[in-house]
Amino acid sequence: MSINLDQAQQTFIVEAREQLQAMEESLLQLETDPGDDDAIGAIFRAAHTIKGSAGLFGLEPIVSFTHIVEDVLDRLRNGSVEVDAGLIAVLLKSSDHMLELINVAANQGGALPPPALQREVELCQILQEYQAPSPAAAPTPAQDTETREPGETRLWHLSLRFGQDVFRNGMDPLSFLRYLQTLGEIVDLTTLTDALPAADAWDAESCYLGFDIAFRSAASHGAINEVFDFVREDCEIEIVAQDDDIAPLANTGLVTTSPEPAEETTALVATGELLSDQRKTPRMPAQIATDKQAVTSDSKAKDGTYVRVNADKLDELINLVGELVIASAGASLLARTCHNDPLQEATSSVSGLVEEILDGALRLRMIPIGETFNRFRRVVRDVSQELGKDIDLIISGAETELDKTVVEKIGDPLMHLLRNAMDHGIETAEARLAAGKSVKGHLHLNAYHDSGSIVLEIADDGAGLNRDRILEKAQERGLVQPGASPTDQEIYNLIFEPGFSTAQAVTNLSGRGVGMDVVKRNITLLRGTVDLDSQPGKGTVVRIRLPLTLAIINGFLVGIGQSTYVIPLDMVQECIELSEDDGLTSREQGYLDLRGEVLPLVYLRDHFSHEGPAARRQNVVVVRYAELKAGLVVDDLLGEFQTVIKPLGKLFGALRGISGSTILGSGAVALILDVPALLTQIAQTENRYTPTQLQQANAR
Structure with a gap:
């Protein structure tokens, strides 16, 4: 059986940090509105979830400290403790300390440094002040099965049937039994084997185990039930107080006992070595369709629409999609060169699908x-x-x-x-x-x-x-x-x-x-x-x-002689073709009259020191960044292009006006213009903008 407990523990660590962040936000909300019952409930649930999950992985330092915090939060939830500045402060510090404990677990164990240990001692002393007993209200008859005198133990009967997918979901059934022992004593335990298949049908990664447990504890039914919160969807559970509810079950023959001594059973649970009882025991019916479990089921169903994925896998996907974009552009160029209409139509369809895949992949990282x-x-x-x-x-x-x-x-x-x-x-x-x-x-x-x-x-x-x-x-x-x-x-x-x-x-x-x-x-x-x-x-x-993203952008290709540049499409407002006369006039004046607006011009051929004569009819690409606006004069307009950003090497790190490079479908390299830096550089060196324009642009 393959159980990736390390991966499951890493998932717990990630989720525990998220729970602590949610807990902190709710504490700050509670500080603003001390009467916010929803915030109190959210704080308690976060602490309880962390404690329960930590117990499954044997992270005792987290369990023991969080148990104290949870006890205070339970009293807060019941109205035994009032919200004040001191309580909020100590709970926030407790949240910080819980994060320290989780970070230690994330680093594969180790001990807290002495200052952190001292903080834990001080926090426990302060928290104990809020644990002081207060007069308890008399329980109602409905509460009698849930509320007992402190220290009074009961004998419980637990029947557990783990689902076949428990191992695949990263859970270890024995870890729940070990965690159960933190609430009391397992007096007797029978391993149920009636679900075991024939040898030829055995699946090494499926779970066929069930347990009948006699359990002595002072914990309430709810506390025992919460031990199994994380496998509730994969497990059938029956928890009955034997002193008043065991008789009806005994009469049905559904309750059996094991001849194994309690001490031997406890030792087997602790070491994880449970020997199956060879007797066939009928499967106990589980009645778990309670309101609380229904709510849990609905919540998990909603959470099931989300999948936690390693960020490195997303990065790899984006890189592969980027290469797919380049390959698609190359295929489209080849199809146009061959003048094959069916091939062009096919590559056009592929390009459309690639664009949809690209948009979807980028949204995954947003x-x-x-x-x-x-x-x-x-x-x-x-x-x-x-x-x-x-x-x-x-x-x-x-x-x-x-x-x-x-x-x-x-x-x-x-x-x-x-x-x-x-x-x-x-x-x-x-x-x-x-x-x-x-x-x-x-x-x-x-x-x-x-x-x-x-x-x-x-x-x-x-x-x-x-x-x-x-x-x-x-x-x-x-x-x-x-x-x-x-x-x-x-x-x-x-x-x-x-x-x-x-x-x-x-x-x-x-x-x-x-x-x-x-x-x-x-x-x-x-x-x-x-x-x-x-x-x-x-x-x-x-x-x-x-x-918005550092990987792929929509670009607009322009040509200067034999060189190709990419302008981020979001910054392109319009394109204008200059006649020969307009081109001569604009070069002399350094600007263009664009429908009554003075538009400074940047001749990219001159700016990047390209040799050779300019085209007879040049084009202007009007770009805008914040309040800065200018026209970039180029030879050719080559159209839109999905641009996969490739970083420049250290040798070109100080090259102003260029932010990166990309590979075209032909295999040639095109440089990506850094429009913000380009406009600012031109504005400062040629004073084409007034100080007011520069101030407005920089303020944006």
Whole structure:
């Protein structure tokens, strides 16, 4: 039998981290609304699920600590404990410690470092204060079977029939029995073998086991039942209290006992060596269609529509689809060259299918940015308390989707920008009152799509940037020459220079002159841009513009002589053919009159130093990025093209105006134009835009 327990444990670790994230979000919601019963229920379920799953894998440190947390949460759910700031704080710290324990398990065991062990001791001491017994209400008759006096044990009869797919689903039946022993004592156990097939029909990966168990425990029926939550769909379960319900079952002959001593049975369970009882035992009917189990079934059915896939497999799929796109383009080119109509029609159909496959593959990697945004609620809470400020985080555009790789890599830059805004941007309560503002500061996180890119905004309503102080510091460092008159936007962007800081004092959060340049570098590596705008006394807005995906884009092919370039299609607005007279006039003036609009022109032949004469009739591709707009003058318009982005080598890393390369259907290499960098470079060197236009563009 092949049971991949390591893979199952890795799945548990991933899901446990997700449960902790959900638990943290619910705790923050509960802090805002102490009467939110849904949040309390979500917190309890998260802790209970983690404890139960950890028990299956024998992760005792997680089980023991989470059990204490779960006990406090149960009292909170029952109304025995009131929500207050102290409780929220200790539960958040407990969540952090549970994550530490899970990380230790993820690293294949090991022990917690001494500081973490000390934190666990301190947390347990605080949690025990909330475990203090309180007068319990008298149970109703309906509750009598579920509520017993503390410490009073009962004898239970459990009949278990595991489904044949239990092993294939990564579960070990004996692990549930070992976990059951944490709630009490297995007094007697019989292995049921009546479902075993003939030898020639035996499947080594199928489970044919069943157990009859006599179990002594002070736990409630519900607690025992929850041990088997994770195999409920693959298992028939009957749990009966023997002291009052065993007689009817005994009369039917469905309950048997094993002659094996209890001590021997317990030892066999602990070692995982269970010998089958050779007697045939009739299968016990399982009555598990309770309301709770029906809800669980519905929930699992919904969860079944999702499949957890390793990200590396998705990357491999995207790469293969990219190669398929290139091969499809080559086949289409060959078909056109052969002038074979049926072949062209066939390759056209294949190209359409490839495009659909490509769109579907790219959607697999798209995830909402909201999960990343929500993680910052805890950061804002903790940092604002550390700074003694009252700061509220407002999130919008959480449903905006972008590539998973981009989401993973943008987290750290966003974290630094948020910390910087809280530390230096938003004033203290006294300063805000003196400025006529509300005591509570506000941070806005927003995401939206624009021109084929995603824009992330981090805005605060603080004091804004000190323009004069930044300029003075820049002049001291030689970043701005004496007598120069940079625009406000150019001055503000100086804070992204390495080591630049105007902070008067260094704090634990910022002020060391490191970080903002790293933020810009990390965003640039994602083929993105970052700019900011600030208004004194009103606040600062940082805008990050990122591509939706780093793998494949829709491109527009243009030709210059024998060379081919790709322009991202989302940035192309229109194409214009220049007559010879218009071409001469435009070259002399450096711009084109586009329906009354002055359109600066960029001659790519000159910009990239192509030799040879230009075409007699040239074309203009009108491109737009943020507020920057220009016309790219090229020789030929070659049409749309699915572009698989191939990174440039280190040798070409400093090549401005080029963001990557791709392979055409002919096998030739085409360079992908970096339109944002190209327009900014032309604007700065040739002064074709006014400072106002540049400021508006950079602010986007």
